Amino acid sequence: xxxxxxxxxxxxxxVDKLLAASEVSSKSNSTRTAQNVVxxxxxxxxxxxxxxxxxxxxxxxxxxxxxxxxxxxxxAKANLKVAKIMTVNEVPNSEKLYKLTVDVGNNEIKQVCxxxxxYLPTDQLLQLLVxxxxxxKPAKLAxxxxxxxxxxxxxxxxxxxxxxxxxxxxxxxEPGDVVMLExxxxxxxxxxxxxxxxxxxxxxxLAVKNFTATFSEKPLRTSKGQITLPSEIPDGSGIH
Numbered sequence: 001x002x003x004x005x006x007x008x009x010x011x012x013x014x015v016d017k018l019l020a021a022s023e024v025s026s027k028s029n030s031t032r033t034a035q036n037v038v039x040x041x042x043x044x045x046x047x048x049x050x051x052x053x054x055x056x057x058x059x060x061x062x063x064x065x066x067x068x069x070x071x072x073x074x075x076a077k078a079n080l081k082v083a084k085i086m087t088v089n090e091v092p093n094s095e096k097l098y099k100l101t102v103d104v105g106n107n108e109i110k111q112v113c114x115x116x117x118x119y120l121p122t123d124q125l126l127q128l129l130v131x132x133x134x135x136x137k138p139a140k141l142a143x144x145x146x147x148x149x150x151x152x153x154x155x156x157x158x159x160x161x162x163x164x165x166x167x168x169x170x171x172x173x174e175p176g177d178v179v180m181l182e183x184x185x186x187x188x189x190x191x192x193x194x195x196x197x198x199x200x201x202x203x204x205x206l207a208v209k210n211f212t213a214t215f216s217e218k219p220l221r222t223s224k225g226q227i228t229l230p231s232e233i234p235d236g237s238g239i240h
Contacts, residue, residue, distance in 0.1 A: 072181060077198050079191075081104050082175055082176065084102065086103055094117075094142045097142055098116055099113055102130070108176075119164035131220075133194075133199070135193055153213070155234055155237045163233070167239070168228045168229065169224075178223075180222070210235065
């Protein structure tokens with residue numbers, strides 16, 4: 001039968017083994033933990049070094065793209081002038097067209113067919129100063145010759161109907177006053193006859209802003225002031 005001393009020695013030996021095993025396990029766990037910390041640090045560093053997406057849109061080189069420049073060369077192809085409406089007549093068998101004669105300055109009279117009949121009565125058009133494009137190719141509308149185009153803006157009214165208003169030259173304007181872009185000292189020499197494709201591109205950038213007619217957000221003006229629209233025509237309304 002084992003003595004009490006033998007039992008004590010076995011107990012001490014068992015405790016020593018358990019302590020040794022615990023120390024080895026602790027060292028192993030510490031090593032794994034340290035390695036995990038290193039791996040995590042390396043992962044964070046790797047992510048930080050990678051280029052991150054920006055909330056802004058930049059061009060190559062990190063520069064913010066410039067605002068759209070006014071295409072003056074394109075706009076200069078259009079010959080826009082102030083004109084006075086001298087006569088207004090209805091076009092037979094047409095619910096939309098008026099046949100007008102307009103004074104475009106220098107004793108020059110042009111005939112214009114304009115789809116303004118549903119929107120503006122005759123008495124509002126007679127003797128009215130408007131802005132016209134005078135170098136478009138003449139066209140036949142409902143059998144009538146149209147030698148120019150009157151510019152107007154349109155929008156939807158509260159009742160759902162379409163509201164149309166012609167562009168208004170500044171006070172003191174006269175037939176023949178040349179329309180140019182804000183900042184130009186003088187209008188550039190336009191093409192004798194503008195291509196329809198060029199005019200379509202110009203129309204895409206014509207709009208109302210702050211009750212002013214603009215091209216690529218640049219105000220249209222004569223030497224006497226800006227071309228405007230009445231307050232009932234809101235910003236963003238198209239001009240054509």
